[in-house]
Amino acid sequence: MALAELDRSHTIQLVGRHDLIESTLVSMLAGKYAGLAQQRSRLSIVDAPEAIDMSEKPMAALRAKPRNSMTIGLSLQVKGESDAFVSAGSTGAQMAASTLLLKLMPGLRRPAIATLFPTANRPVVVLDCGANVDCSARELLQFAWLGGVYAECILGRDNPAIGLLSIGEEPEKGNAVVKEANALFAAADFNFMGNVEGRDLPAGGTDQGALDVVVCDGFVGNVVLKFYEAVTPMIVGLIQKSCGIEPATLARSLGQLDYSEHGGAPLLGVRGVSIISHGKSSPRAIMNAIKVGVRAVDSGMNNLMTERLAASEQKHQTAEAS
């Protein structure tokens, strides 16, 4: 699917068990995807005989299985043989392997998972959605820079509007870290919309205008993301049951809430491209994740992030030294 939609100059490396991928490819190109058979040369197989199970502890699994698909796939970037990595495997293992192999951008304390939240209007980038818990205010500030560049480069948002997730719009509302972060955000050179609340996420904005990025700790972000992923089908199920609407009709009307439209969630802040896809991803979602990877590379997203982070850290170091 991605082969057909991507520019012809792009090739795809399939990392995993060689024999399994080969036999699947053969049957796909002989069957449903016969139209793509002549493009077989754009696909290559990279053997990774070991697989990390969802239930394994990430670091232990990476050590115990050095020939797993995460390690081998990400190593291709380190060797300059690949530009982006997409996986729908264990999120923990992908985060750990990406951080270890690709390394973090200079000055960055922790990477962040950026997820696109469907809203009543345009999607909003929410980060962190689970890479880090117990974040400091300075870490949240770095997430704001990462998320802003992502919105700019991948979504084409000019001067992205950034909100800080809290429990009241006043700067003095929130927990200790969020209150401290509010002051850092207010002093930063980005378009800060102030604190936003849980209700502003489905709306995609506040009274002040549309939001592009919402920053939060990975604990809160992960809880809200998983709540969102579950509450939509729950409400739809209730309506379907009692109104007797066709599932297909409902699916059409809720197209904008479909996560697969937006592809995967990139791990921002690593020196490379690593896109985390949902374990239940459809072929369409994987294709969109690959497209996000292509856009990340083509737009020079990482260079811009590195620049912005450096400028922000510089400002704080100067302030601390004086």
Add this chain to the structure above:
Amino acid sequence: MALAELDRSHTIQLVGRHDLIESTLVSMLAGKYAGLAQQRSRLSIVDAPEAIDMSEKPMAALRAKPRNSMTIGLSLQVKGESDAFVSAGSTGAQMAASTLLLKLMPGLRRPAIATLFPTANRPVVVLDCGANVDCSARELLQFAWLGGVYAECILGRDNPAIGLLSIGEEPEKGNAVVKEANALFAAADFNFMGNVEGRDLPAGGTDQGALDVVVCDGFVGNVVLKFYEAVTPMIVGLIQKSCGIEPATLARSLGQLDYSEHGGAPLLGVRGVSIISHGKSSPRAIMNAIKVGVRAVDSGMNNLMTERLAASEQKHQTAEAS
């Protein structure tokens, strides 16, 4: 409305500006509620000439306006002239006045706002929904006891199943406080279901079974609550627009998601009854909040909470001493 549904032995005190309440009552009992005119003696008016604005800082407002409806209404309980208090005014002011006037139960560190979350199945009690941020593990443990008794006394749930909100079901998942709380919960004498995730809230349970209570810090609880309150109308709006379903039909099919069915959110842990209703409450929601107040009093909820808290604190003090 509540007058008609409550047992005849109950009376209602209306606390606020005497002249305003009097004139409103006169016109209501002459008009839409004429059928209740003979029950006028069950209503009394308690004058509270000052009002706290939603935007005022709670403590400052309580000091500056000693004759506000919160202070006067809650003082009735202190004087033994009233059993429960319901308000749809400033949440912050109600929390502060309730804590100051009614005082906390012995050994309790902080009170908690308990909200009923509608789910695909039975509603789940979520606490804290905004009374406290930056909670300790011991505070979360106390919330579990408060929530459990609430589920037992108000919802009639036997041996309520209690979950701890986190970002993975394994005990080692979560932020520092939640990991510590998981160990305390596991050692407590209640029906602990382990960590639950954001997705388990709309479902009303996990693979292990139905949930009755979910415990979290007031920051996370408030973000998720406000998200939930906004996401339902957003999804319904999208469906309505594209499927052309009648709003009334949709409202019927979503009856179980209607917050007004569940009345207000009690501030648990105070030595009295203080129920926080939404600023946008319908008459029906206020009636249901009054009913929750009646049930709290009739069931002896506070005595049971005091007992359970004392037993839990006793256990920890004994452990710490040995």
